[in-house]
Amino acid sequence: MPSAQIPWRGPGADRPDLPHPPGSMPLRSAGQNRKCWRYVGLFDEQLMLCAARAEVGPMAQSFWVLFDRGSGRQLAHTALRPGSREVTMDGPALEIDGRGLRASLRLGECEPVESICPSGSGWSWTRKRAGVPIEGTVEIPGRRWQVSARGIDDESAGYHQRHTSWRWSAGVGRSATGQALAWNLVEGVNDPAENSERGIWVDGDPSEPPPVRFDGDREGIELGDGERLEFSAESAHARDDNYLLFRSRYRHSFGSFTGSLRGHELAQGLGVMERHDAVW
Numbered sequence: 001m002p003s004a005q006i007p008w009r010g011p012g013a014d015r016p017d018l019p020h021p022p023g024s025m026p027l028r029s030a031g032q033n034r035k036c037w038r039y040v041g042l043f044d045e046q047l048m049l050c051a052a053r054a055e056v057g058p059m060a061q062s063f064w065v066l067f068d069r070g071s072g073r074q075l076a077h078t079a080l081r082p083g084s085r086e087v088t089m090d091g092p093a094l095e096i097d098g099r100g101l102r103a104s105l106r107l108g109e110c111e112p113v114e115s116i117c118p119s120g121s122g123w124s125w126t127r128k129r130a131g132v133p134i135e136g137t138v139e140i141p142g143r144r145w146q147v148s149a150r151g152i153d154d155e156s157a158g159y160h161q162r163h164t165s166w167r168w169s170a171g172v173g174r175s176a177t178g179q180a181l182a183w184n185l186v187e188g189v190n191d192p193a194e195n196s197e198r199g200i201w202v203d204g205d206p207s208e209p210p211p212v213r214f215d216g217d218r219e220g221i222e223l224g225d226g227e228r229l230e231f232s233a234e235s236a237h238a239r240d241d242n243y244l245l246f247r248s249r250y251r252h253s254f255g256s257f258t259g260s261l262r263g264h265e266l267a268q269g270l271g272v273m274e275r276h277d278a279v280w
Contacts, residue, residue: 006123007195009208010114020116020125021157029159030122033057035280036157038089040107042134043172043270044149046070048235048254049103049138050272051087051096056246056280062087064096064103066140067235067254074235075100075140094136101140107153108133113199113206117190120161126190129153131172131182131201152184152272163279164189167214169221169229171257171271175264179203183229183261183271185212185221200261207262214273220259229259229266231273251275 005016019025027034037054051064063078064087077098079086088095096103110132116125132153138145152170166188173181182201190197191211199206210224221229233255241248257269 007115007117007190007192009195011112016116018116018123018125021127021155025157027057030120032120032122032159032162033280034157035124035160037154038156039154040089040094040105040134040151041154041170041272042105042147042149042151043254043272044147045270046145047138047147048270048272050252050254051089051094051103053087053089059243059246060084063239064098064101065235065237065252065254066101066138068140068143069234072234074237076237077101078239101138103136103138105134105136105138105147108135110153111201111204111206113184113197113208115190115195115197116158117192117196119158119164119189122159122161124156124158124160124190126154126156126158126197128155128170128184128197128199130170130184130199130206131180131204150180150182152182154184160189160278160280165277166191166275168274168276169214169231169271171269173257173266173269173271176267177264179264181261181264181266181269185209185223185229187212187214202262202264209262223261227260227262229257229261229269232256232258233273247279249277 039052041050053062065076092107094105110129114127150172184199213222233253235254237252
């Protein structure tokens with residue numbers, strides 16, 4: 001059963017005594033399979049790129065999506081092979097060696113938001129870094145980019161309830177007066193009224209906004225303080241998996257955002273909108 005210490009938000013003192021990274025986590029606990037993943041997204045005027053590795057119990061997969069904003073071309077691949085090295089993540093280093101894409105990227109420093117929240121009979125841990133600097137090279141046939149951009153680093157693990165459905169958005173931008181803005185907003189997981197994973201970063205300093213509401217498939221987000229983000233999709237990636245015991249319906253879009261965050265009007269904003277419904 002979840003600890004009375006959660007929901008908890010950090011980094012900080014009074015960390016709950018529950019298995020979570022970087023410590024070891026058993027394959028099952030609280031009657032649920034262990035789920036863990038890491039997702040890195042890079043949002044730049046020229047291109048947007050994400051890569052992830054995920055495990056549900058004994059099953060594992062990795063995927064990447066690249067969107068060339070100049071040409072409107074999207075490339076994507078999912079690897080289901082056990083032990084696949086197509087996407088590797090080791091601390092600040094991200095390497096992609098896939099058919100049609102090679103990338104060598106390094107993540108910089110960024111103040112994180114960390115939370116542990118109840119999820120049915122289990123719990124979920126996450127650490128988010130929105131606005132994290134990302135530098136390196138990205139190459140596809142006939143095109144090579146040297147990138148210096150910002151993005152999102154999402155590390156998550158836990159014993160989420162059997163059926164979990166959530167909406168998520170992360171992105172980066174600049175205000176009309178020059179502040180660096182970034183966000184991590186969610187509905188459906190790690191989203192209590194307080195001590196959630198929600199975060200808005202202004203010049204690198206994160207704070208927790210009130211609960212948010214996503215509307216439509218890829219249309220926008222109502223923030224609890226009366227502000228709103230509007231989303232304009234530029235690409236779409238979808239995957240439906242049914243492995244009998246495990247099922248997943250995943251929708252992912254890169255695009256641009258307008259609106260305001262913490263009283264700061266977005267002069268430009270880029271990022272991702274995601275919808276995931278999983279029985280796992």
